[in-house]
Amino acid sequence: MFQDPIALTCIILSFIGIWGHFGMNSPILGHIGLIGLFVMEIYEFMSWHVLTVTGHYSLFWSINASYPTFYMALFITFITNIIYHVYLTK
Secondary structure (H helix, E strand, C coil): CCCCHHHHHHHHHHHHHHHCCCCCHHHHHHHHHHHHHHHHHHHHHHHCCHHHHHCCCCHHHHHHHCCHHHHHHHHHHHHHHHHHHHHHCC
């Protein structure tokens, strides 16, 4: 995932949004970064096997061939986004 420039940009935006203090731009950047990471994980989940194994998109293949760590990463990213949102609304 670190080789994808969009994912790397989302990670950088998340760090800037969480630890930077740029007024109202920080929460926006943080949410864009975290939502972008969530979307990139789903994209990687759906497309990792296209060029190497099957040659086409298949949700069934993705579900059967994925490791539990994918689901943990997706859950952790989702929970991080919720915690970040709750923290900002205090």
